[in-house]
Amino acid sequence: MAASASSAINLSIKPSHTPLSWKTHLSSTSALAVSPLSGHRQYPRFVIYAVGDKPTVLVAEKLGEAGVNLLKEFADVDCSYNLTPEELCNKISLCDALIVRSGTKVSREVFESSGGRLKVVGRAGVGIDNVDLAAATEHGCLVVNAPTANTVAAAEHGIALLTAMARNVAQADASVKAGKWLRNKYVGVSLVGKTLAVMGFGKVGSEVARRAKGLGMHVIAHDPYAPADRARAIGVELVSFDKAISSADFISLHMPLTPATNKVLNDETFSKMKKGVRIVNVARGGVIDEDALVRALDAGIVAQVALDVFTVEPPKDSKLVQHENVTATPHLGASTMEAQEGVAIEIAEAVVGALNGELAATAVNAPMVPAEVLSELKPFVALAEKLGRLAVQLVAGGSGVKSVKVTYGSARGPDDLDTRLLRAMITKGLIEPISSSFVNLVNADFTAKQRGLSIAELRSLLNGSPESPLEFIQVQISSVESKFASALSDSGEIRVEGRVKDGIPHLTKVGSFEVDVSLEGSIILCRQVDQPGMIGKVGSILSEGNVNVSFMSVGRVAPRKHAVMAIGVDDQPSKEILKRIGEIPAVEEFVYLKI
Ligand SMILES: NC(=O)c1ccc[n+]([C@@H]2O[C@H](COP(=O)([O-])OP(=O)(O)OC[C@H]3O[C@@H](n4cnc5c(N)ncnc54)[C@H](O)[C@@H]3O)[C@@H](O)[C@H]2O)c1
Ligand SMILES: O=C(O)[C@H](O)COP(=O)(O)O
Numbered sequence: 120m121a122a123s124a125s126s127a128i129n130l131s132i133k134p135s136h137t138p139l140s141w142k143t144h145l146s147s148t149s150a151l152a153v154s155p156l157s158g159h160r161q162y163p164r165f166v167i168y169a170v171g172d173k174p175t176v177l178v179a180e181k182l183g184e185a186g187v188n189l190l191k192e193f194a195d196v197d198c199s200y201n202l203t204p205e206e207l208c209n210k211i212s213l214c215d216a217l218i219v220r221s222g223t224k225v226s227r228e229v230f231e232s233s234g235g236r237l238k239v240v241g242r243a244g245v246g247i248d249n250v251d252l253a254a255a256t257e258h259g260c261l262v263v264n265a266p267t268a269n270t271v272a273a274a275e276h277g278i279a280l281l282t283a284m285a286r287n288v289a290q291a292d293a294s295v296k297a298g299k300w301l302r303n304k305y306v307g308v309s310l311v312g313k314t315l316a317v318m319g320f321g322k323v324g325s326e327v328a329r330r331a332k333g334l335g336m337h338v339i340a341h342d343p344y345a346p347a348d349r350a351r352a353i354g355v356e357l358v359s360f361d362k363a364i365s366s367a368d369f370i371s372l373h374m375p376l377t378p379a380t381n382k383v384l385n386d387e388t389f390s391k392m393k394k395g396v397r398i399v400n401v402a403r404g405g406v407i408d409e410d411a412l413v414r415a416l417d418a419g420i421v422a423q424v425a426l427d428v429f430t431v432e433p434p435k436d437s438k439l440v441q442h443e444n445v446t447a448t449p450h451l452g453a454s455t456m457e458a459q460e461g462v463a464i465e466i467a468e469a470v471v472g473a474l475n476g477e478l479a480a481t482a483v484n485a486p487m488v489p490a491e492v493l494s495e496l497k498p499f500v501a502l503a504e505k506l507g508r509l510a511v512q513l514v515a516g517g518s519g520v521k522s523v524k525v526t527y528g529s530a531r532g533p534d535d536l537d538t539r540l541l542r543a544m545i546t547k548g549l550i551e552p553i554s555s556s557f558v559n560l561v562n563a564d565f566t567a568k569q570r571g572l573s574i575a576e577l578r579s580l581l582n583g584s585p586e587s588p589l590e591f592i593q594v595q596i597s598s599v600e601s602k603f604a605s606a607l608s609d610s611g612e613i614r615v616e617g618r619v620k621d622g623i624p625h626l627t628k629v630g631s632f633e634v635d636v637s638l639e640g641s642i643i644l645c646r647q648v649d650q651p652g653m654i655g656k657v658g659s660i661l662s663e664g665n666v667n668v669s670f671m672s673v674g675r676v677a678p679r680k681h682a683v684m685a686i687g688v689d690d691q692p693s694k695e696i697l698k699r700i701g702e703i704p705a706v707e708e709f710v711y712l713k714i
Pocket of ligand 1: 245266269320343344345427428451454
């Protein structure tokens with residue numbers, strides 16, 4: 120019985136017409152592909168490769184050996200470093216996955232050149248500012264990163280730069296090697312008791328803070344999104360941006376490069392800093408306006424800076440790098456043996472998993488669905504796509520679909536049901552039969568929006584056991600004509616509804632007729648005047664055409680009135696066979712639908 124949630128329409132799930140159904144043959148569900156990596160769950164709808172096929176992975180920057188070996192167990196691996204943008208674009212149409220570090224620009228042209236083959240970009244590291252995410256999403260290409268394995272390495276490099284800068288290690292080393300002995304020139308400053316402002320209190324920032332506290336520094340941090348309890352646990356005060364930069368003796372940058380952080384250190388913000396401030400940047404070069412930094416160094420506002428990252432790498436502006444108060448390293452933050460092995464394994468597992476159809480835990484441009492949730496939802500995900508496919512094929516002149524309403528009937532509360540995956544698959548089912556678009560979890564929302572297709576999701580909160588995540592999914596398409604008028608609900612929308620039975624998706628309602636047919640193979644829907652012998656007549660025409668019937672079900676209003684017969688068929692009936700079904704006198708309308 121349906122109790123309507125505040126956002127849900129009030130649905131009656133009490134059968135209005137009793138379905139009569141029997142099964143002539145039920146094929147077993149196809150076996151799941153086996154991953155070479157143990158412990159990975161498989162999700163057949165996203166599997167891209169048939170058994171025996173090997174995808175090709177292009178590794179465009181040096182990757183730790185353990186990661187390359189892992190990739191080789193599953194894929195043909197092409198390690199080609201230092202490709203020009205043109206060479207990358209030329210190669211990419213032969214690749215299913217691409218792995219890069221920060222040195223390769225994965226531009227829109229790369230996605231456009233891939234001809235739809237590129238399915239995954241793996242960023243062997245944290246920052247994804249070198250990947251055009253919008254273009255990736257538009258092309259249905261998943262982007263994954265390796266966000267944890269280089270955290271400690273980056274934090275250690277930040278501390279190395281902080282201490283080296285304070286004691287002029289790099290400059291003094293160069294002068295000794297040049298035969299000089301300048302003990303008075305390279306007098307440094309102490310760290311103990313000084314205030315360090317950590318800008319960006321994420322993984323690296325908090326590890327830097329922890330270490331700086333160990334050096335006796337007073338640490339404050341600015342991060343609009345950081346949880347206060349994490350800061351409290353480390354003994355760090357979270358403060359505003361202005362307070363952080365104006366009270367710091369040292370500033371260490373650890374935020375991502377985003378439109379909000381682009382050139383966040385500029386003439387105006389330098390002018391708010393304490394005279395003689397010292398700055399470390401192991402985040403991204405673009406967070407500093409480099410011309411303004413040279414001015415601040417020349418004016419003595421900034422006494423020293425230590426830079427691991429630059430707006431353009433390698434840096435072209437020798438004025439900054441050559442400045443005597445600048446210590447520079449060539450983007451070495453993640454470059455320890457340990458971090459590179461860790462990152463390589465992290466990204467190889469993510470890429471192989473994604474190519475195998477798993478939803479990556481480190482997906483950057485797709486919803487992350489925990490494995491337990493995924494395994495529960497798996498049969499409903501298949502149902503969702505099939506209902507989308509059926510519904511759109513019922514539209515007369517398919518491409519006019521603009522407004523779709525999806526109702527999820529569930530005894531679970533709205534917070535316990537993540538529908539993003541279901542919505543994506545319904546979208547895939549709605550769009551793919553009527554277009555040449557390739558739709559997946561990554562680009563489903565984008566593709567729907569681009570086509571002007573709006574999908575409204577509603578919940579029907581049911582009483583009963585919440586053991587199963589869903590009882591039914593209903594897809595309704597409004598403001599269209601149907602090529603099978605019986606699929607229209609009383610309110611004039613095309614309506615199909617399905618359930619999962621014994622792990623298999625079933626069609627359970629068409630318009631206001633209750634049916635029960637397993638969603639495998641294809642379906643013939645046929646409206647007839649309910650009378651004896653109809654099932655036999657249709658069945659024998661199909662058997663004369665050598666069409667194997669897998670399932671039949673009749674939903675009727677009342678005995679001897681209208682009925683809708685749903686027939687599951689394994690083989691595609693010829694036009695002649697379909698014509699003969701249409702010619703049975705009691706048949707009022709029929710439609711053949713590919714699932
Ligand atoms: N130099 C290197 O080799 C190297 C190595 C690792 C990471 N990094 C870079 O370091 C940065 C941090 O990496 P992470 O792993 O700690 O990432 P993270 O996502 O764990 O942390 C980033 C933090 O920045 C915060 N943030 C976002 N916008 C902000 C803003 N406007 N102001 C202040 N804080 C803001 C976020 O809330 C988050 O807490 C990234 O830019 C990454 O690319 C560089
Ligand atoms: O964002 C990152 O992970 C770091 O900047 C490391 O970049 P890299 O992989 O090029 O060393």
